[in-house]
Amino acid sequence: MNTEPTHALKKAVDLASEYLTGIGDQRVGPDEHSLQGLASLDIELPEAPQDPGSVLGELHAHGSPATIVSAGPRYYGFVIGGVVPAALGASVLASAWDQNTGMQVCTPVGAKLEEISSRWLLDLLRFDPACGVGFVTGATVANFTAICAARHRLLANKGWDVEQDGLFDAPTIRVVVGEQVHASVKKALSLAGFGRARVETVAADDQGRIIPSEIPNLDDMTLLCLQAGEVNSGAFDSFTEIIGDAKNAGAWVHVDGAFGLWARSCAEFDALTEGLNLADSWAADAHKWLNVPYDSGLVICRDREAIVNAMTIKAPYLDDKSPYEPCWFTPELSRRARGTEVYAALRSLGRSGVSDMISRCCGHARRFASQLETAGFEILNDVVLNQVLVRFGDDQQTRRAIELIQRDGTCWAGGTTWQGKHAMRISVSSWATTDDDVTASLEAMIRSGRQAQAS
Ligand SMILES: Cc1ncc(COP(=O)(O)O)c(C=O)c1O
Known part of the structure; x- marks a missing residue:
């Protein structure tokens, strides 16, 4: 058992780095297998001390796969940002x-x-x-x-x-x-x-x-x-x-x-x-x-x-x-x-970095709105900032499209009700989202939206 704080810290940094490496290529919501893996953490209270490094290893092995990858670039649920490197x-x-x-x-x-x-x-x-x-x-x-x-x-x-x-x-x-x-x-x-x-x-x-x-x-x-x-x-x-x-x-x-x-x-x-x-x-x-x-x-x-x-x-x-x-x-x-x-x-971004991040997210939101509209879907709001409300047909088709998008895993966005109509809400709030992420997300959304309308 190694109880040196720096040992646990270095291990945590290694595991966290492993988690973040390639985060942009991962599915955004956990699959069924990963969710079932959480059961491995559900043990009886240990009677005796456990090695801190092993505890961290278990957390990473069973916890990391069951995260919602909101620290990645293609999470658009609720209004949830990522984490800029200096703040992490x-x-x-x-x-x-x-x-x-x-x-x-x-x-x-x-x-x-x-x-x-x-x-x-x-x-x-x-x-x-x-x-x-x-x-x-x-x-x-x-x-x-x-x-x-x-x-x-x-x-x-x-x-x-x-x-x-x-x-x-x-x-x-x-x-x-x-x-x-x-x-x-x-x-x-x-x-x-x-x-x-x-x-x-x-x-x-x-x-x-x-x-x-x-x-x-x-x-x-x-x-x-x-x-x-x-x-x-x-x-x-x-x-x-x-x-x-x-x-x-x-x-x-x-x-x-x-x-x-x-x-x-x-x-x-x-x-x-x-x-x-x-x-x-x-x-x-x-x-x-x-x-x-x-x-x-x-x-x-x-x-x-x-x-x-x-x-x-x-x-x-x-x-x-x-x-x-x-x-x-x-x-x-x-x-x-x-x-x-x-x-x-604030120190790492500076005034222009904060402003650019806000501007970039809103630019992505406008692109989501215009390309989803071009694809034949209905945009319910004036896209003045980073929020987009899209409807893929009627309430049922919209619910189905959201389900398919979440299951697909390329990106994640959730449902909401706007003026009595069910809609999907896209919130672009992460510093990490790039044009390529928007392209990949749009493909998944349009594919799922069309599938929902066809079914
Ligand atoms: C407009 C608005 N106000 C308040 C809140 C609550 O914020 P928090 O969950 O950080 O307490 C939210 C969260 O989404 C929000 O969008």
Whole structure:
């Protein structure tokens, strides 16, 4: 038995390298045989210690074949990015460091990397440099954190201390969302004590955008939730048109930009993202379009005091004199140093690299849409970003086509329902997707679509 940490680490790097070598040539979804292989991991709890290297060998032998190859170039399911090389390496380093990134005192480097990454992100997204940034697990928690900051500010303005006194008997906050609000915002609202159903819902247009003229009169006790990147269509709400009036009324405007926020890094999408920076808070996922490993979300809040008040944790052993603590911006206290990978991704890509990645993915999405349309299939959305909704005939034929595409294994895309119709959603979110990948994927999609229509 070799319990040297470096032995296990080197073995892990070898196995991971083997996994990644030729990842572009592998089938994207596991076959039946690989799924059955998972049973080999399902053993009784070992009574005695096992060799760390052998444990890793077993994980690779039976676990790697059963992965969904979303780190590869031809995975288009949900909105799931890959991992850029520097971020992959940084996650290994961050695991070796094993830093508790709640507090400076536990990790000068983890805290510093998040402080620097915050500055870079605000610069990249062209946001006010004074915004507070929290490194959370994903956009669901980012939405939750922002909603807590909004809750703090709206109630503090009325003289109510919600962190101290809770929501019982508090002045009422109105919550206004669009018809196509993402489920994670509703979950976040429920976690924050607002309830999923206690919202005013505004009608959306055929792309899923809030219809500005349908927004009710807002006031200084309203939280308005908009979105940059509807999860199916990729559509953006009309920020300039909506946010100015909302802010004049004293409302707090939150934007769920889980993937769409990254479009702010690319001048090509300026018309789409115009006015987005005028909101009060934003949620984004670094594990989606910045292509860092899971789990990595970002909450950004213009009102630094509001987020800090909403998230601050006080204990006699915690430093309250520090100028910056990562835990002031997140629900968690102890957590991993996820800013390390964000730092590495941003530093390795640079401003132009992020922008090129976003632009490239959207170019691939447009090509999917135009060639699928030319092949006779119906595109349901305006392809404004990286999302394509395609229909291969009626609902049944579309379901069958998706099944055939997934079984074929060249690429992977999943199903969704859009305006009452079943569709396949293609989300191009990986840095690794090339023109050749799109060509191979299109061939598989067109072949499967025609087969589904013929059967
Ligand atoms: C628009 C939008 N908001 C929020 C989320 C939730 O993100 P996460 O799964 O990282 O919590 C997603 C995930 O797909 C999304 O697309």
